[in-house]
Amino acid sequence: MAAAVRFFIRGANSRLSVGTGTSGSLGAALLKLSPSCSSRSKTQRRHAAHFTYQPDPVPTQYGETQKMNLFQSITSALDNTLSSDPTAVIFGEDVAFGGVFRCTVGLRDKYGKDRVFNTPLCEQGIVGFGIGAAVAGATAIAEIQFADYIFPAFDQIVNEAAKYRYRSGNLFDCGNLTIRAPWGCVGHGSLYHSQSPEAFFAHCPGIKVVIPRGPMQAKGLLLSCITDQNPCIFFEPKILYRAAVEQVPVESYTIPLSEAEILQEGSDVTLVAWGTQIHVLREVSDMAQEKLGVSCEVIDLKTILPWDVETVCKSVVKTGRLLVSHEAPVTGGFAAEISSTVQEECFLNLEAPISRVCGYDTPFPHIFEPFYIPDKWKCFEAIKRMINY
Amino acid sequence: MLTNISSLLRACAQKSGAAAAVSVRSYSDFTTQATFEIKKCDLHKLDEAPATEVVMTREEGLKYYHIMQTIRRMELKADQLYKQKIIRGFCHLYDGQEACAVGIEASINMSDHLITAYRAHGYTYTRGGTVKKIMAELTGRRGGIAKGKGGSMHMYCKNFYGGNGIVGAQVPLGAGVALACKYQGNNELCVCLYGDGAANQGQIFETYNMASLWKLPVIFICENNRYGMGTSVERAAASTDYYKRGEFIPGLRVDGMDVLCVREATRFAAEHCRSGKGPILMELQTYRYHGHSMSDPGISYRTREEIQEVRSKSDPISLLKDRLLSNNMASVEELKVIDVEVRKEIEDAAQFATTDPEPPLDELCNHMFSNNPPVEVRGTNPWAKLKSVS
Structure with a gap:
């Protein structure tokens, strides 16, 4: 799995080195240097990507x-x-x-x-x-x-x-x-x-x-x-x-706003995230299945405001457990809103307290980023805790 | 005027003791001071102008040379370490603009205050930070000037308020610092720096108004290096006369590649402030050799020829070096000794910056609030608690 990410990044890098000679972009090089995957030294290993990107299936309904x-x-x-x-x-x-x-x-x-x-x-x-x-x-x-x-x-x-x-x-x-x-x-x-x-x-x-x-x-x-x-x-x-x-x-197409998407159906725990964190949770879902035999339902919220309460709540009614994860600090993060709403809507269905696995309540740190990120291990721990509640 | 040279500059000269030793033999052969014709400043709402003839002593010349070389070499080393991925994240280099930092610093006191944006390495050094601490901050190590927690954009020391990441956000802070100076009546002033890009931010104009209204002792300095990130000044500003953009604030346009011009203009501006006339604005016309940040190669919006021309015709260090040599104020050998010494200091600092340990993990939560005893900080989930002390 990790190898797949490396492949993508290397591929991107080689294209980049052709392209940036005349393009001048601080973002481009920021990315070029970001998830460096060489395992040669400790310093470099520290910067390996914290997620494995899982591509969407090839869409067929919108043409070429x-x-x-x-x-x-x-x-x-x-x-x-x-x-x-x-x-x-x-x-x-x-x-x-x-x-x-x-x-x-x-x-x-x-x-x-x-x-x-x-x-x-x-x-x-x-x-x-x-x-x-x-x-x-x-x-x-x-x-x-x-x-x-x-x-x-x-x-x-x-x-x-x-x-x-x-x-x-x-x-x-x-x-x-x-x-x-x-x-x-x-x-x-x-x-x-x-x-x-x-x-x-x-x-x-x-x-x-x-x-x-x-x-x-x-x-x-x-x-x-x-x-x-x-x-x-x-x-x-x-x-x-x-x-x-x-x-x-290639052509124009739209994906409706305020509609969350169930990326993977499951019966024991609902995992909600958006953006990059989706890929962390998909891996966590695989880990939970493999190591704990726990079946997770992964939901990409996509629209934060106004958000799709129905899809999330229906899922929690089914699974009885909810984990929400985002990179922003835990206090006052959007996970708090989801958690509160679900608690009101699904109180009698809940088997365990709702979990939020988020960034620490600190400014986004410089060298401590790998510790700050709500990575798969932290999410996995939270699932274990919910299952054993 | 000369008494106003900051104590740091003196300290630096003492550091270059080796250079002095070499020169002892022939000291009497050197010219001890000389008068230089410098470029006239453009004026806005000013009746008097900074002098166009200035005196520089041999001692001063050597100090300026030493500091400028140190900044230049430090930045080149940072460039190298970045490319080796030892420095990570954002890194904005100051090479090309050394005359600004050194010239300003030569005409204010260490008890005066200074605030700048993210291109902060040079000022951190002239304000008293050591190369070692600066380099260790760049690499995020324990011995860094901000304990390794800030990185390139965030460096601080006494009377130096950083090191600020958001374009233009430091300017109102500088006016606030100046208000404190005025209120305390200690005859101190605040030098508030920003770039030509930040000059278009709304809060700069809000600050001009407050500073002028309350006659604050602040020197606004726009370091115009001709490009706000990848956009040249002509394409971003309705008026590129940055020294006039304070409208009701008197202004000076200064050759920012000549340390003596900057020194003289700053001396003039500081006197203006200290005499209670309120704020003054200086535009320093300068140039950055590197791109905006490490990931900008700096040649997609300007030509290599343009950079080469500035390097060959108006490099601040070469300009000073030529003056020293052509006026028999120093010998080539003597300057070489300084170069060797600077290089050694940089190498030692780089060595430290790559071997010093990273800060302990406890530091993640420290210094968020002023608190005693420690408070608990929520971790990745609401029941994980960490301690935060300050």
Whole structure:
């Protein structure tokens, strides 16, 4: 299993070394160096990826597919949008050159510098500008370079974007706005390039928050966010940009928002996560089956706000146990909301207290990242505890 | 003016004792000080200007050379260690901009305050951090200047407030520091640095307003290295006259590749602040040789020729070296001795930074709150508890 990840990463690296000579991208090399898998020395082994990527099956219902990694599937979604929607514009820091993670490569050359353009370094301005463009009819797709940098724009998102429709009595809205941002841990991102701020935005009615688990999902969900008539925040797990490779449909397609997906059916424990953590939980599910004979049901929540209560609760009614896992700190993380809701809805069905396996209540650490991450062993322990309760 | 040289610079000269020893034989043959013609600053809302003729003593010249070489070599070593994957994560190098840090530091006191963004290694050194501690921080080791917990962007020492990761976020902090200086009436000031990219952030303008309104002793310094990440200043700023962007705040545009220009302008700005006239803004025109961070090769948005031209025509270290040599203020051999000494210091530091142990795991939770006795921190699940002390 681990070998599979290594293969993907090596494959990505070799392509990268051809591509980056002239491309100049801090994100690209960040990823290039991230899950270094050489086992030669202790220091390097420490940085091995904490998950095994499990690709989605090849989709058949959307026509021709192509092998793409996560950033290429994002580019493909943006490409489809720019070509079909003449009002669509893409802007953000360095996006004209392709962005630090290469998500917008080639789009300026294809669609013109009036539709794909760089902004100054001013996140609050980027989002505020996007709201204005969206309210006046443009399909505005803004990129914030890292989810960690979204906080200067927090006011614009929470107070302006989310409440526009409500406070104008439905006269104005910025539903055409989509904000994309790389999200989550990356192996060595330290304090300001690793955070998972979805819970901050989950406290804010009026916006949608979406996080995909891989390339195929990313494209469909991003296209849904772009067409959705509500402002959406689309967080992209940056560790998967190159590590995740799948067959992705070339044409436009959408995957519905606010619908969780049961990736694996099971009878004993429900495991809920989103983004990168899905791949950790899938491995945990295999471990539980193999080592404990425990059957796990794995659910990808996909949309954090508004979230699919029904799918999760139905599953917990069946299994009687729930584990929610995310990278963000445990206190006040979105797992708390899920846990509380499930407790209310499924109290009499619960066989054990609901488990949350999350990041520590500390800032995202620099060299302690491997300890901080809610890895498969921590999740596995939690399952054992629930089973033996 | 010369009395204002910071004590650090003196300390550095003492460190270069070996160099002094070599020069003893021929000391009397050297010119002890010389007058230099420096580039005129552009002015905004100022009646007076910094001098265009300045005096530099031999002793000062050697100090500046030593510090600038140390910063340059330290950054090149960091580059090497990064490529060996010994330094991980984010790393923004300062080589090319050395004259800014050294020139500023030469005209303020160690009791003054300084805050900058993430390109912080040079300032950490000029503010009194040792190469050893800086390198160990880069590699995330116990002996690092922030106990190995911060890494490249987060370095701190006395009167140096970092080392801040978010573009532009340090500028309001600098004004706050200046308010404290004013309130305490100790005649100290705060040097608040940011880049040309950060100059477009809204909070910078909020800070200009507050600083001017309350006449705070703050020197805003925009280190304009021509590129905000991968976007050149012309493509990001409606006005690239960064020294005028404080509108109601007087400004100076300074050649940031000449340590004497920076020193003279900073001396002028510091006097302005200390005399109670409020904030002043300086734009230092400089250049970074490396890309924005380690993963940016730095040549996709500018040409190799451009970088080469700056290196050959206006390198801050070469400029100082030429001045020292052409005015008979130092000998080639003497400067070589300094180079060897610097290289040794860097090698020793790198050795330390690669062998020093990592901080113990307890450190993960420490220093989150001010607390005594220790508080419990939730671990990965609500019942796993860890201790946090500060």
